[in-house]
Amino acid sequence: MAAHDATVTASDTDSGPLAVICGGGALPYAVADAVAAGGRRVVLFAVRGWADPAQVARFPHRWIALGQLGRFTRLAREEGCRELVCIGSLARPAIAQLRFDLTTLRLLPRLVRAFRGGDDHLLSAVGTILEGQGFRLMGAQEVAPQILVPAGAIGRIRPGDRDRADIARGLAILAAIGPFDVGQAVVVADQHCVAVEGIEGTDAMLARIADLRSGGRIRAAAGIGVLVKAPKPGQDRRFDLPSIGPQTVDGVVRAGLAGIAVAAGSSIAAESERLIALADRAGVFVAGVAGDGTFD
Amino acid sequence: MAAHDATVTASDTDSGPLAVICGGGALPYAVADAVAAGGRRVVLFAVRGWADPAQVARFPHRWIALGQLGRFTRLAREEGCRELVCIGSLARPAIAQLRFDLTTLRLLPRLVRAFRGGDDHLLSAVGTILEGQGFRLMGAQEVAPQILVPAGAIGRIRPGDRDRADIARGLAILAAIGPFDVGQAVVVADQHCVAVEGIEGTDAMLARIADLRSGGRIRAAAGIGVLVKAPKPGQDRRFDLPSIGPQTVDGVVRAGLAGIAVAAGSSIAAESERLIALADRAGVFVAGVAGDGTFD
Numbered sequence: 001m002a003a004h005d006a007t008v009t010a011s012d013t014d015s016g017p018l019a020v021i022c023g024g025g026a027l028p029y030a031v032a033d034a035v036a037a038g039g040r041r042v043v044l045f046a047v048r049g050w051a052d053p054a055q056v057a058r059f060p061h062r063w064i065a066l067g068q069l070g071r072f073t074r075l076a077r078e079e080g081c082r083e084l085v086c087i088g089s090l091a092r093p094a095i096a097q098l099r100f101d102l103t104t105l106r107l108l109p110r111l112v113r114a115f116r117g118g119d120d121h122l123l124s125a126v127g128t129i130l131e132g133q134g135f136r137l138m139g140a141q142e143v144a145p146q147i148l149v150p151a152g153a154i155g156r157i158r159p160g161d162r163d164r165a166d167i168a169r170g171l172a173i174l175a176a177i178g179p180f181d182v183g184q185a186v187v188v189a190d191q192h193c194v195a196v197e198g199i200e201g202t203d204a205m206l207a208r209i210a211d212l213r214s215g216g217r218i219r220a221a222a223g224i225g226v227l228v229k230a231p232k233p234g235q236d237r238r239f240d241l242p243s244i245g246p247q248t249v250d251g252v253v254r255a256g257l258a259g260i261a262v263a264a265g266s267s268i269a270a271e272s273e274r275l276i277a278l279a280d281r282a283g284v285f286v287a288g289v290a291g292d293g294t295f296d
Numbered sequence: 297m298a299a300h301d302a303t304v305t306a307s308d309t310d311s312g313p314l315a316v317i318c319g320g321g322a323l324p325y326a327v328a329d330a331v332a333a334g335g336r337r338v339v340l341f342a343v344r345g346w347a348d349p350a351q352v353a354r355f356p357h358r359w360i361a362l363g364q365l366g367r368f369t370r371l372a373r374e375e376g377c378r379e380l381v382c383i384g385s386l387a388r389p390a391i392a393q394l395r396f397d398l399t400t401l402r403l404l405p406r407l408v409r410a411f412r413g414g415d416d417h418l419l420s421a422v423g424t425i426l427e428g429q430g431f432r433l434m435g436a437q438e439v440a441p442q443i444l445v446p447a448g449a450i451g452r453i454r455p456g457d458r459d460r461a462d463i464a465r466g467l468a469i470l471a472a473i474g475p476f477d478v479g480q481a482v483v484v485a486d487q488h489c490v491a492v493e494g495i496e497g498t499d500a501m502l503a504r505i506a507d508l509r510s511g512g513r514i515r516a517a518a519g520i521g522v523l524v525k526a527p528k529p530g531q532d533r534r535f536d537l538p539s540i541g542p543q544t545v546d547g548v549v550r551a552g553l554a555g556i557a558v559a560a561g562s563s564i565a566a567e568s569e570r571l572i573a574l575a576d577r578a579g580v581f582v583a584g585v586a587g588d589g590t591f592d
Binding site for chain 2: 169172173176177179180181182183187192193194195196197198199200208212217218
């Protein structure tokens with residue numbers, strides 16, 4: 001044990017503090033807490049307009065704006081960071097939120113080309129650029145594997161046969177749209193796909209289902225239907241893994257669904273204790289599933 | 297000419313008046329007008345809660361409720377109808393809108409099984425049942441081919457190269473989701489799929505794009521992006537062909553898109569003159585495209 005601990009410490013010292021580029025939502029702090037709990041120093045690089053100032057203040061941090069690659073690399077070097085993770089929502093910023101510095105302006109043609117290819121291409125391009133600057137870009141799941149949803153039900157409720165059939169269909173639809181860089185989530189109710197996530201995001205999609213249900217537009221009875229989330233096939237897993245949090249459970253409950261299924265081992269649960277407590281209380285399941293829909 | 301007219305008249309007399317089962321929207325009256333203009337009597341079977349009473353009143357008509365298969369077949373026989381078309385939105389009625397009569401109750405187990413298979417299966421099952429009762433179910437395009445969108449731009453504006461690339465991507469996505477009975481429409485802007493139609497329908501999807509755009513969530517500049525609609529591969533073309541109308545043009549304009557592309561020869565334009573006038577005035581294109589995205 002002592003030898004093992006020593007190894008970990010040496011490795012942490014080698015790689016310095018972890019830079020966490022923080023977008024919106026609760027995930028960045030779940031990752032930062034997990035890493036800090038493991039004994040490694042974290043420095044948050046909080047993206048103005050996206051990161052939550054109250055949460056950011058809990059950690060050593062520097063503020064950056066989207067588009068300030070030069071400023072980020074300078075500050076990260078000052079902090080002694082060589083490894084970084086980029087986590088939280090940065091989906092489709094308004095042009096007005098961008099603050100290009102000189103480094104970014106020089107790289108802009110390359111970024112614009114990547115932009116047109118969709119999320120995956122853009123994020124991978126940014127990753128490649130940062131690696132060219134001497135940083136090592138890691139997935140949140142590498143630095144904080146405990147935030148990944150494991151296989152099986154993570155709460156008290158388990159999906160039934162109908163739910164499993166809906167999950168299998170949802171995964172099949174996500175696999176079919178995967179090559180097109182559409183969303184990572186669908187809602188399937190009694191084998192009928194009622195929504196496909198576009199750029200509106202999961203919470204807005206669930207709110208739509210709730211509206212459609214209150215308008216009598218969903219055939220399946222309340223308590224039927226599953227939110228299914230999975231990464232795109234071939235997606236760069238250092239970015240934008242499908243994630244859920246307590247607000248996802250709230251959305252699923254309001255939408256009258258039976259539960260949530262996410263790809264086991266490649267989806268993230270933020271605030272998982274609160275998430276599980278909420279799900280158990282509401283009687284909805286939350287489960288990690290294999291890509292072929294098998295469950296445990 | 298005289299011989300040809302005589303043949304048409306004889307054929308019309310043989311098949312009697314055309315029964316038009318009218319759901320929501322403007323399409324049923326476009327079809328009824330086109331058929332009546334061709335000299336054939338039409339009788340509308342207006343679905344209560346969906347059909348527009350002011351429009352229905354322009355034609356000989358009988359009111360029915362969803363679920364009254366027995367009442368429908370009795371009234372249609374009284375009117376001497378042997379051929380029928382079923383047109384207009386009947387999407388996901390609330391249970392409260394259903395009025396089952398005895399005939400329907402007897403058929404219910406079969407309908408419920410079909411219901412679970414998705415729209416296509418349900419509609420095909422209803423079609424098969426009506427044919428078992430001695431009716432011939434036809435597609436709107438068979439009785440009023442002039443309402444189909446032909447290949448090529450139908451207004452003044454033509455899609456440019458970027459639009460054509462977006463159209464090709466939209467058709468590819470629709471082909472990929474086709475087997476899953478999801479929607480018939482997507483929005484692609486600069487190669488990025490920003491929305492997939494679920495059960496909310498095209499108008500609600502376009503309203504979502506308009507909202508996302510006003511919130512700065514759409515990357516592509518205003519004037520970029522195409523609404524693409526096409527039937528599912530293998531879809532029963534007697535039902536639920538993709539359709540557009542003046543309100544679709546309004547939605548596309550509000551969503552800041554460049555235009556509309558629909559599958560040529562298997563999509564319907566309601567009120568096409570008004571639709572074209574609106575599109576020309578707004579500077580958006582409306583085009584029929586082949587399944588491979590070729591345009592004319």
